[in-house]
Amino acid sequence: MKALVYTQPNEMQLLERPYPEAAAGEVVLKIDAVGICGSDMHAYHGHDPRRLPGLVLGHEFAGTIAETRAPHVPVGLRVTGNPLITCGRCDYCLQGRDNLCVNRTMVGMTRPGAFAQYMSIPAASVIEIPPGMPATHAAMTEPAATALHAINLSTRVLQRPLPETRTLVIGGGAIGLLSALLLRSYGCRDVEMAEVNPLRRASAERHAGCKAFDPQLTDTPSNHFDFVLDAVGAKATRKLAMAAVKPGGVIMHIGLLDWESEIDMRKLTLAEISLLGTYTYSMADMRATVAAIYTGAFGDLVWAETRPLDAGGRAFEELDRGGIASSKVILMPE
Numbered sequence: 001m002k003a004l005v006y007t008q009p010n011e012m013q014l015l016e017r018p019y020p021e022a023a024a025g026e027v028v029l030k031i032d033a034v035g036i037c038g039s040d041m042h043a044y045h046g047h048d049p050r051r052l053p054g055l056v057l058g059h060e061f062a063g064t065i066a067e068t069r070a071p072h073v074p075v076g077l078r079v080t081g082n083p084l085i086t087c088g089r090c091d092y093c094l095q096g097r098d099n100l101c102v103n104r105t106m107v108g109m110t111r112p113g114a115f116a117q118y119m120s121i122p123a124a125s126v127i128e129i130p131p132g133m134p135a136t137h138a139a140m141t142e143p144a145a146t147a148l149h150a151i152n153l154s155t156r157v158l159q160r161p162l163p164e165t166r167t168l169v170i171g172g173g174a175i176g177l178l179s180a181l182l183l184r185s186y187g188c189r190d191v192e193m194a195e196v197n198p199l200r201r202a203s204a205e206r207h208a209g210c211k212a213f214d215p216q217l218t219d220t221p222s223n224h225f226d227f228v229l230d231a232v233g234a235k236a237t238r239k240l241a242m243a244a245v246k247p248g249g250v251i252m253h254i255g256l257l258d259w260e261s262e263i264d265m266r267k268l269t270l271a272e273i274s275l276l277g278t279y280t281y282s283m284a285d286m287r288a289t290v291a292a293i294y295t296g297a298f299g300d301l302v303w304a305e306t307r308p309l310d311a312g313g314r315a316f317e318e319l320d321r322g323g324i325a326s327s328k329v330i331l332m333p334e
Contacts, residue, residue: 002333003056003116004312009046010320012115012313017056020112020120027123028067029079032135033306034114035060036315036329037143038173038255044316050109058115058331059083059108062129062138070123079126080138082286083107088124099149099280115312117333127286130294136330137293137301140178143328144298145281145289146254147179150229151186152285154252157274158227163187165226168244172200172212174328175254176231178298180208185297194220194240199325207303220244223271230254235261247271254278309333 003017022028037060043051051057065077073079086093086101093101107113107121129138151162158165167188169176172195183191191210195201201212213220220240226249228241233255241251242264251273268275281289292298305326307315312331318324 001117002309003112004058004309004331005115006043006051006053006055006057008053010044012044012316014310014313017112017116020118022067022069022120024069025123026069026120027065027073027126028118028120029061029063029081029114029126030066030118031061031063031114031116031333033062033139033330033332034058035139035143035174035304036312036319036331038175040108041316041319044320055108056112056114056116057108058113059106060139060142061114061119062135062141063114063119065126066118068123073123073126077126078129078133078135078138080129080141080286080290081107081121081126082281082283083113083125083142084280085111085122085125096282096284099282115309115331117309127290129290133294136304136306138290139330140174140293140298140301140304140328141286141289142281143174144178144182144293145285146175146278147182148289148292149281149285150252150254150278151179151182153276153278154227154229154250157250157276159248160226161187162227163189166190166224167227167229168192168194168220168225168241169210169229169231170194170215170237170241171231171255172197172204172327173231176229177204177208177303177327179229179231179254180204180210181298182292184208184210185292194237197322200327203303203325203327207299215240223247225249228252233257238263242267242273245273247273250274250276252276252278304328304330306330306332
């Protein structure tokens, strides 16, 4: 089969790989659509020690069951899936917080991912999609679930309902744009976006209806926002988030571009700022997200761009240069 393989930093090659075998309780998916994630770009740059050259990346996928070793999952079923492979036995799994499973592994990290014509995965990780749901929409479940999980966590801490909050989303990539779209669906009327890429600013204004500005050229108001969602996670964006949030406000930190930086602990303490971290999503979040996408909570998703799998190497190069307007590129294997 054909697979897009991470061969060395800044290089992706379309290569022949063996057809996957399904172990007991697993299925083989024919991949119909797979998105390029920011973490795939991180690996592409050689910055992720967990993802080594020779790996097939890709964990945002939709597909059709081609083979099954799980009686309850029939051949021909159209599915998306949770790329986190969890144990189901640890305390976190039993609490329904399976995203924190202490024994978790992951598609596209510890096992071959979905940048291929076929991929194996445990049957317990797949989620049936509604009839007629486009594969490109289903492949957006993983990043959309990240946004849903983060916003739902935040609402537990916010002092007022989302429709009453003044919100800043930092970053107009897929997570940032999907977060803005979901915030709108939840009734949040005042959403702004900080994004340095002019193409993505235009996309956010057109599709999410939020005011978008370049924080490098426009001063962001200090102590202004009730809720700040950092979908980048860089040193500069953490500094921006802390300055922009008002006393008593909430910062949700999703992105992890930089792993370490200073935080204004004085403001965090004296202004009673709630700083939250989030990691991916639970299986319940994934199922809820499939339903939310299908019913239009994330809009029509027409801003996602599709390309054939054999053009994936070029797509990585263009994303690296910032030459793609879309916040999400989806590859379509033949």
